[in-house]
Amino acid sequence: MTITDNCVQEIKRTFQQAKERENGTVYIHLRSEHFAKHPITADATKDMLHTIEREAEQIPRRDKLKLELSLPHIPCETEAITALADNRILTGLWVSGWNGDEDIISFANALPENSQLTSIEIRDSEIGDAGARALAQLSHITDVSLDNNSIGILGLTALANTTHIIELGLSANEIDDEGAKILARNKHFKGLYLENNNIGDNGAIALAQGTHAKEVTLMQNSIGNAGAVALAQNKRIRELFLDNNKVGDSGALAFLKNRKLECLDLDNNPISPEVRRQVDIWERKREVATDRKEMVADAAANLFRLLKGSKQYA
Numbered sequence: 001m002t003i004t005d006n007c008v009q010e011i012k013r014t015f016q017q018a019k020e021r022e023n024g025t026v027y028i029h030l031r032s033e034h035f036a037k038h039p040i041t042a043d044a045t046k047d048m049l050h051t052i053e054r055e056a057e058q059i060p061r062r063d064k065l066k067l068e069l070s071l072p073h074i075p076c077e078t079e080a081i082t083a084l085a086d087n088r089i090l091t092g093l094w095v096s097g098w099n100g101d102e103d104i105i106s107f108a109n110a111l112p113e114n115s116q117l118t119s120i121e122i123r124d125s126e127i128g129d130a131g132a133r134a135l136a137q138l139s140h141i142t143d144v145s146l147d148n149n150s151i152g153i154l155g156l157t158a159l160a161n162t163t164h165i166i167e168l169g170l171s172a173n174e175i176d177d178e179g180a181k182i183l184a185r186n187k188h189f190k191g192l193y194l195e196n197n198n199i200g201d202n203g204a205i206a207l208a209q210g211t212h213a214k215e216v217t218l219m220q221n222s223i224g225n226a227g228a229v230a231l232a233q234n235k236r237i238r239e240l241f242l243d244n245n246k247v248g249d250s251g252a253l254a255f256l257k258n259r260k261l262e263c264l265d266l267d268n269n270p271i272s273p274e275v276r277r278q279v280d281i282w283e284r285k286r287e288v289a290t291d292r293k294e295m296v297a298d299a300a301a302n303l304f305r306l307l308k309g310s311k312q313y314a
Helices: 005-021 042-056 078-085 100-110 129-136 153-160 177-183 201-210 225-232 249-257 273-312
Strands: 025-029 066-071 092-096 119-123 143-145 167-169 191-193 215-217 239-241 263-265
Touching: 005 025, 005 042, 042 066, 042 078, 078 100, 100 129, 129 153, 153 177, 177 201, 201 225, 225 249, 249 273, 263 273
Parallel strands: 025 066, 066 092, 092 119, 119 143, 143 167, 167 191, 191 215, 215 239, 239 263
Antiparallel strands: none
16 A cells, blocks of 8 residues: 555544534545555555545445545655646545646546546646646646745736636736736636735726636735725725735725725734724725625525425425
């Protein structure tokens, strides 16, 4: 066996917990000590996947099960990456420390047509334009996160030109205003996560005018009042995170007129105490309004279920 007994036990433990919770998602988090050799070999990968599949077969309603695997900071041989891709059971995969575009392209090429994978996160792997283009072509993957890589204009363009990606994370990719303008063209993103980049006012203005995303994360950029005012005028965004930028009083006050925004984070910006208090009051009012909206939605859903049940037994 190329995986350790601890690896087998961890997989079994995770599935047992899922059974007890009657949860439809099984999240398997493995560490480097779960494998006998490093980098991980193809045989170890196959043994791991076989163990996961064997445990999954014991779960009721297997067809409804979501299987998510995390292998953080564990180096893999190219053959292991190919073996990891060639599975039909995983719905989510979180990895880091792969070896650039070559590994990403090998992974993308090895994915079967009937792959169940819909969500992928590949961090700290020196992914460039070629790797981003390869991932952009995987039309069954709707949630992509490529934090702390080296994706340039060509890679951003490939990702922005997709219609199947709903959630896109590109934190710490040194994206500037030009990159933000490219991403702003996409009307299909529902979540756009761009923290720790080099986006300034021009990039924020482009996103404000173009994006249809409901959740936008722009922490740790260089956005000032002009960018904030533009973002405040976007009525599609519901959750906006702008902490650690350069937003001042005029930018912060602009958000007080936005009645569609449900969550706003302006921490660690150069906002005066008086305006900060006004923003805090606005945030509390929005929280109350959002909670009330959720309560009404839950009550309506419960009523619908009751009425549907009564019709069945009428």
